[in-house]
Amino acid sequence: MQGGTNLADSESEETIALELRGLGKAYGRGTRAKRAVDDVSLCVRCGEVYGFLGPNGAGKSTTIRMALGLIRPSAGEAFVFGRHVTEKGALARVGSLVDGGTFYAFLSGRDNLRVLARTQGHDGERIEQVLERVDLSGDAHRKVKGYSTGMKQRLGVAAALLDNPDLVILDEPANGLDAAGIQDMRALIRGLAGEGKAVFLSSHLLHEVEQICDRVAVVNKGKLLREATVGELLAKGEVLRVDAEPADAAIAALGDRWPVEATDKGLSVRASRADTPEIVRLLTAAKVDVFAIGPDDRSLEEIFLTMTRDPQDA
Numbered sequence: 001m002q003g004g005t006n007l008a009d010s011e012s013e014e015t016i017a018l019e020l021r022g023l024g025k026a027y028g029r030g031t032r033a034k035r036a037v038d039d040v041s042l043c044v045r046c047g048e049v050y051g052f053l054g055p056n057g058a059g060k061s062t063t064i065r066m067a068l069g070l071i072r073p074s075a076g077e078a079f080v081f082g083r084h085v086t087e088k089g090a091l092a093r094v095g096s097l098v099d100g101g102t103f104y105a106f107l108s109g110r111d112n113l114r115v116l117a118r119t120q121g122h123d124g125e126r127i128e129q130v131l132e133r134v135d136l137s138g139d140a141h142r143k144v145k146g147y148s149t150g151m152k153q154r155l156g157v158a159a160a161l162l163d164n165p166d167l168v169i170l171d172e173p174a175n176g177l178d179a180a181g182i183q184d185m186r187a188l189i190r191g192l193a194g195e196g197k198a199v200f201l202s203s204h205l206l207h208e209v210e211q212i213c214d215r216v217a218v219v220n221k222g223k224l225l226r227e228a229t230v231g232e233l234l235a236k237g238e239v240l241r242v243d244a245e246p247a248d249a250a251i252a253a254l255g256d257r258w259p260v261e262a263t264d265k266g267l268s269v270r271a272s273r274a275d276t277p278e279i280v281r282l283l284t285a286a287k288v289d290v291f292a293i294g295p296d297d298r299s300l301e302e303i304f305l306t307m308t309r310d311p312q313d314a
């Protein structure tokens, strides 16, 4: 089957840079098999920064490796610009940073990029440009063995951009960067999307994802828990925090009308401000004491912790 032929009619192959369909990866066999990735489906479009967010061990790196055809999935398929990732030449428009990049320690940063340019079949006319872009021009003559983790990370991003890819896949791009480096990286990634490129990045740093991503997939234990825009995830203006007791009775009173979630700081009710009087009436009728109702300005971090919390820990 030709990849991309199943894409929704309204979206051309050009706008969808990466599509993962039901990707799964199990390690080990039989009863000892471990599902590192379980039925992950998502699309990354040109011009957007898509964050793949999850705690350590969630399956982010494994998914990225499958998306790049570096490891074979146990289930599902990955398509890049409508072509199956294992197809010859499918990755021609993709630049990636995985495991912080692999470099020759005894060559300079610039010479590493020269070697890479040769393997990519071009003469490296973009080397100075990408070095400049990751703020490494001043250190490009130095041997990589003397680089800090953050410098290696920036060189890795330079390498990912060398062939002017349309899809950039970055596994934990903020790793090893200091605060200033993170800010620069943020600007660089937004700039890539501004040029119409698609960026797919993984992170366990919620703050980073909140700052730079258009859309986010939250993953935990191999499963995609939710896919949403950052705005949807924060659900600004659509969620109320209700401080009322007893909580069980409050949930029973409101649960039929609005989705209610118990959090560490009271109840989170997916309702608008205009619903406040009705919420108060229902709670009062149910003999629930109401202490406060207001907008739920939970950070992405809190939402993430609620979503990924193991029920057994609760």
Ligand SMILES: Nc1ncnc2c1ncn2[C@@H]1O[C@H](COP(=O)(O)OP(=O)(O)OP(=O)(O)O)[C@@H](O)[C@H]1O
Residues within 6 Å of the ligand: 027, 028, 035, 036, 054, 055, 056, 057, 058, 059, 060, 061, 062, 063
């Ligand atoms: N080659 C492997 N053999 C067996 N188990 C593996 C292998 N690679 C990964 N795993 C397991 O799969 C799960 C997902 O790992 P993965 O590295 O994809 O997670 P991650 O979200 O990238 O986390 P981290 O940021 O810690 O790398 C983990 O439990 C990990 O131990």
